């Protein structure tokens with residue numbers, strides 16, 4: 006265990022010395038302590054003992070803490086104008102390791118950032134990055150960590166890797182042992198790129214919110230020996246963003262990628278290709294930070310947890326089970342939620358609200374709503390939960406499954422049940438660690454299955470004819 010940590014630490018240090026500059030401290034030690042999340046502290050890192058046991062720790066949290074020796078502990082944060090450091094560290098650690106694993110993994114992570122923002126951030130709790138101090142809940146995390154990471158991603162895509170990393174190296178060198186703010190970042194990126202970037206930092210750092218993009222009218226015509234695709238791209242926010250928006254055309258013999266610069270409520274783009282275009286997709290790999298459409302989002306735990314919801318426990322199941330479910334209801338509830346028995350919830354409430362159902366078939370009366378709306382790869386009976394042709398129904402097993410609300414595609418329904426009180430007890434409190442997933446199976450409190458169901462066509466993609 007210790008060796009794994011030392012190896013990993015050294016690997017991370019090598020990565021960041023190459024990317025940013027020389028390691029600023031003499032030694033690096035890892036101290037396991039009682040904190041529940043990692044804290045980057047000068048020249049050593051504290052990792053909570055629970056966190057150390059989670060399987061992903063060596064991949065993500067450790068590298069994140071190592072990187073804080075550069076961002077946060079050597080270049081300090083000027084808190085008066087927003088904390089840029091957590092998002093940059095997230096981008097260069099958490100996100101960077103996904104990129105190393107491959108494009109699909111990186112795309113899924115960017116999509117997850119946009120989903121978290123879409124689920125947890127509303128016009129009421131949103132704020133600009135220049136106001137971010139630290140995370141206190143899912144919304145502040147989605148903004149301060151997630152949105153900031155995407156802002157650095159868009160900057161990197163726009164300027165290219167060479168300029169991006171050179172600017173970060175200069176930033177580190179210039180600001181070592183000093184307090185830095187977003188304006189310092191803006192200045193160094195302008196200097197290294199030679200571009201005027203005030204518009205970029207103004208829309209992403211000084212203003213709150215996220216773009217909402219739609220695909221308007223599309224046409225395709227053959228002109229001579231080329232195909233011309235025209236598409237209207239719409240922005241639905243009050244103030245439109247200036248964006249470098251990736252656009253892809255699926256051709257009958259390959260894929261054509263380009264980037265469209267848009268900045269109006271409605272922009273028309275025209276693309277010429279030599280082969281027949283079959284499909285157009287706007288931002289198919291989530292390169293741009295934006296609020297997602299309901300149809301772009303799979304049903305996940307976050308969809309339910311991010312909404313005000315009714316948590317429904319079973320009134321008439323066995324006593325020890327009922328006690329566990331009621332206890333869990335209070336763990337899951339936040340201030341906007343209500344908790345009700347399956348015998349007291351009304352039809353109208355069921356039809357209008359996101360729901361978190363506790364108890365399986367023959368325990369909770371409302372469970373049938375989930376049972377009859379499951380995707381084909383999942384099944385639910387009183388004896389077992391089935392996922393991808395495997396049945397889980399042991400006494401030690403517990404499962405969670407989410408669906409889109411049958412009457413409101415922007416709302417969700419989750420169902421959690423265990424096959425014994427112990428299974429519920431050992432599993433329930435872990436649910437919030439798995440927010441991005443659609444269904445989960447646990448055995449004896451250990452996660453065995455975690456999957457996101459696939460979704461259908463995106464409103465930003467269209468077949469051309």
Ligand SMILES: [Zn+2]
Nearest residue numbers: 069073091094
């Ligand atoms: Zn951090």
